[in-house]
Amino acid sequence: MTDPLLRVENLKTQFFTDAGTVRAVDGISFEVREGEIVGLVGESGAGKSVASMSLLRLIEDPGEIVAGEITYKGETIFGLEEGPDGELREREDMLSNEEIRTQIRGNEIAVIFQDPMESLNPVFTIGGQLREFIELNRDLPKDAAKEEAIRMLREVGIPDPEQRYGEYPHQFSGGMRQRVLIAMALACEPSLIIADEPTTALDVTVEGQILELVDELQDKYDTSFLWVTHDMGVVAEICDRVNVMYLGEIVEQAPVDELFHDTKHPYTTALLNSMPRPDRTVGELEPIEGVMPEAINPPSGCRFHPRCPEAREVCQRVHPDAREVAHADGHPHRAACLKHDVFDAGYDESPPLETATQETAGVPAGGRSTGGPGGEDGATDLKDSVIEDGGEPTDGTRSDDRGETHE
Ligand SMILES: Nc1ncnc2c1ncn2[C@@H]1O[C@H](COP(=O)(O)OP(=O)(O)OP(=O)(O)O)[C@@H](O)[C@H]1O
Ligand code: NI
Numbered sequence: 001m002t003d004p005l006l007r008v009e010n011l012k013t014q015f016f017t018d019a020g021t022v023r024a025v026d027g028i029s030f031e032v033r034e035g036e037i038v039g040l041v042g043e044s045g046a047g048k049s050v051a052s053m054s055l056l057r058l059i060e061d062p063g064e065i066v067a068g069e070i071t072y073k074g075e076t077i078f079g080l081e082e083g084p085d086g087e088l089r090e091r092e093d094m095l096s097n098e099e100i101r102t103q104i105r106g107n108e109i110a111v112i113f114q115d116p117m118e119s120l121n122p123v124f125t126i127g128g129q130l131r132e133f134i135e136l137n138r139d140l141p142k143d144a145a146k147e148e149a150i151r152m153l154r155e156v157g158i159p160d161p162e163q164r165y166g167e168y169p170h171q172f173s174g175g176m177r178q179r180v181l182i183a184m185a186l187a188c189e190p191s192l193i194i195a196d197e198p199t200t201a202l203d204v205t206v207e208g209q210i211l212e213l214v215d216e217l218q219d220k221y222d223t224s225f226l227w228v229t230h231d232m233g234v235v236a237e238i239c240d241r242v243n244v245m246y247l248g249e250i251v252e253q254a255p256v257d258e259l260f261h262d263t264k265h266p267y268t269t270a271l272l273n274s275m276p277r278p279d280r281t282v283g284e285l286e287p288i289e290g291v292m293p294e295a296i297n298p299p300s301g302c303r304f305h306p307r308c309p310e311a312r313e314v315c316q317r318v319h320p321d322a323r324e325v326a327h328a329d330g331h332p333h334r335a336a337c338l339k340h341d342v343f344d345a346g347y348d349e350s351p352p353l354e355t356a357t358q359e360t361a362g363v364p365a366g367g368r369s370t371g372g373p374g375g376e377d378g379a380t381d382l383k384d385s386v387i388e389d390g391g392e393p394t395d396g397t398r399s400d401d402r403g404e405t406h407e
Pocket of ligand 1 (some may be wrong): 042
């Protein structure tokens with residue numbers, strides 16, 4: 001296999017606040033290969049945005065990348081080595097801020113954020129901003145840049161682009177503005193686009209259209225994406241492979257079909273069970289019990305154990321790293337859960353823990369069995385629907401969960 005486009009190894013990003021050290025990203029490893037759409041999914045506060053900002057070294061004070069390695073096309077975006085004094089220092093071959101700004105950002109790796117109004121200036125026309133961006137980044141004369149801007153607007157499905165070119169951001173709908181940002185991201189033909197919840201603020205129909213557009217453009221330009229979302233429905237729609245994040249860690253990593261059909265981490269199961277689906281009424285949804293703890297003081301052992309229906313005593317003590325538990329489509333399926341044999345942690349012999357989830361899960365109406373050896377029926381349920389209904393696992397009900405899971 002060829003080298004991945006982007007390789008992230010054991011990345012740690014922390015914020016040094018008065019209240020303590022926030023371990024926002026705590027040792028994550030993943031790759032994005034050429035032409036892939038890779039998901040980063042998890043609840044609010046999991047560390048998805050901090051992880052994606054770290055990739056372009058956009059973390060600001062009091063935050064800092066404290067460990068790990070980020071490699072893009074063989075270039076070191078971040079890396080540490082031990083200096084002569086024994087202290088860690090930045091590696092010599094690490095790109096400078098200037099190099100990141102001029103050679104990587106925009107040209108090689110573009111970013112699309114959730115709120116287009118943050119990226120678009122309200123006092124300049126859409127076309128003017130896009131043209132200027134193209135002029136600066138592609139070294140084209142004004143006329144050619146304008147032509148290219150109009151072409152890009154058409155490419156992302158803005159009707160009547162010559163006309164809309166002269167309009168201001170407030171004259172565009174949310175979905176149209178997001179299309180403009182996609183045009184801007186694509187304008188320099190980057191190899192990788194990092195998209196941080198770019199469709200979260202949109203209604204479901206518009207979101208669907210944008211996801212379709214991304215799929216099309218991805219096919220055409222062979223751009224790779226790192227797609228950040230809290231929504232498993234979005235993951236099912238566009239991702240090839242997915243990383244599930246919980247409290248700063250990647251707890252499961254697999255090709256998307258494999259993740260949905262053969263879920264290996266109870267947190268992923270919980271995320272999938274909390275996802276609206278056409279075959280379920282809202283009343284049948286099972287919200288994940290409890291709230292994610294603070295990243296300042298994460299729980300001992302497995303960080304998910306206080307909320308996990310399958311937690312055993314050992315899960316309080318032993319911290320699982322993500323290990324390969326299966327292999328699918330030429331990719332490893334990794335999970336950080338002690339119940340798997342590869343951990344050899346004595347899970348089977350360990351007494352079940354009384355977690356909040358297990359107490360409430362006993363209520364018959366919930367339909368979910370208590371933890372213990374047979375506690376995987378959540379996952380079994382899911383096998384029947386999500387993928388089999390043709391990649392449309394969600395419907396109009398999806399917007400319902402937005403307010404609750406994001407912000
Ligand atoms: N500037 C900052 N100072 C202190 N803590 C921060 C800062 N930025 C982020 N954090 C913390 O880092 C952790 C991860 O935040 P992050 O924004 O990456 O989560 P997320 O997964 O993107 O969530 P969401 O879905 O809400 O966007 C959180 O605990 C957050 O409070
Ligand atoms: Ni975020």
